[in-house]
Amino acid sequence: MKAILSVLPYVLLLALFDQARADDLWVIAHPEITLSPADIKEVYLGEKQFGGSIKLQPVDNPASQEAFLSMVLGMTGARYRSSWLKKSFRDALNPPVELPGDAAVLDFVQRTPGAVGYVRTKPVGVVVIVKY
Numbered sequence: 001m002k003a004i005l006s007v008l009p010y011v012l013l014l015a016l017f018d019q020a021r022a023d024d025l026w027v028i029a030h031p032e033i034t035l036s037p038a039d040i041k042e043v044y045l046g047e048k049q050f051g052g053s054i055k056l057q058p059v060d061n062p063a064s065q066e067a068f069l070s071m072v073l074g075m076t077g078a079r080y081r082s083s084w085l086k087k088s089f090r091d092a093l094n095p096p097v098e099l100p101g102d103a104a105v106l107d108f109v110q111r112t113p114g115a116v117g118y119v120r121t122k123p124v125g126v127v128v129i130v131k132y
Contacts, residue, residue: 025067028106028126030115037130041073043116045083046093054114058096061105061118068118071132 027040033051035043042048043058050056061068069080084095099105105117110125 023067023120024122025064025071025118025120025132026123027068027072027118027129027132028109028116028123029129030109030113031125031127032113033116033127035116035129040116040129044073044096046087046091046095049093051114056116057112057114058116059105059108060096060098061101062098063101064118064120067120067132072118 027037029035029051033054033056035051039048039051043056048056066077069075069077073080075083081095084093087093088095099108099117102119102121105119106121106123106126109115109117109123116129
């Protein structure tokens with residue numbers, strides 16, 4: 001019994017480190033595409049549209065968008081929308097589609113070749129490009 005009690009704090013500590021923190025942000029992709037962390041900014045600004053021969057389909061997650069824009073793209077929401085407004089008129093590109101939350105983004109990325117997204121909950125069944 002004494003041995004179990006002495007190991008218990010280490011087991012609890014290990015369990016805590018394995019859990020996702022509330023401020024974690026994972027950038028994820030469908031398993032059929034390969035992207036680097038450096039590619040993400042280009043994908044979300046419409047400058048990179050293909051991953052090999054697969055058309056990329058980035059999706060936005062409104063619940064985590066502010067953190068994503070700040071941490072990954074280094075811009076505000078207003079600047080992001082303005083950038084896409086210009087691209088829409090100049091290059092006839094559409095901004096990433098918005099999905100309602102982590103579950104919808106994860107489901108879309110799992111099912112859609114070329115899909116790229118970001119979530120706050122620990123993802124499974126997808127490729128994690130980078131974790132912030």
